[in-house]
Amino acid sequence: MTIQAKNGFDEVVTPEVLQRAVALGRSRHRGSIHAQSLRYLPDTRALMITFGDQTAIVLPVENYSELAALTGRELQQLSLCFAGSALCLNDRDLHVSIAGLMAMSxxxxxxxxxxxxxxxxxxxxxxxxxxxxxxxxxxxxxxxxxxxxxx
Structure with missing residues (x-):
């Protein structure tokens, strides 16, 4: 069975098409985790992940093998990626899902x-x-x- 790929690049972007695209983006955004900020707390060796409504979770680094091996400097360099759904450290090619970290607790x-x-x-x-x-x-x-x- 062959599936023909659609090429929508030639579609004229009318106000209706734009409105549908924005609505689709909003509905997809609501159904998943999107963190707004990430802070490393060196005193407790934990990561604080904050969301759009200013709620936050604090994850102890030692509870996660992927993060426990990182130095304090590397933990400071962690950033949000994939639209706020993961933590990334490009120097180590590390990408960790926030939902996955939460599920491990x-x-x-x-x-x-x-x-x-x-x-x-x-x-x-x-x-x-x-x-x-x-x-x-x-x-x-x-x-x-x-x-x-x-x-």
């Missing part, structure tokens, strides 16, 4: 799971709507059992 992973579960639980899905209708046909949510002697 069990507490951060648990926080992410909790946030995702909370968010996904509040979404109204087709499955939830169907289950709710079926439950309603049966008389609604079952009453909680009361203990003998309680009012």
């Amino acid at each position: 069990q507490p951060l992973l648990e926080v992410a799971k909790t946030v995702a579960a909370s968010y996904n639980g509040s979404l109204r899905t087709l499955a939830k709507a169907v289950a709710s209708r079926e439950n309603g046909k049966k008389g609604g949510r079952p009453r909680s059992l009361t203990h003998p002697g309680s009012v």
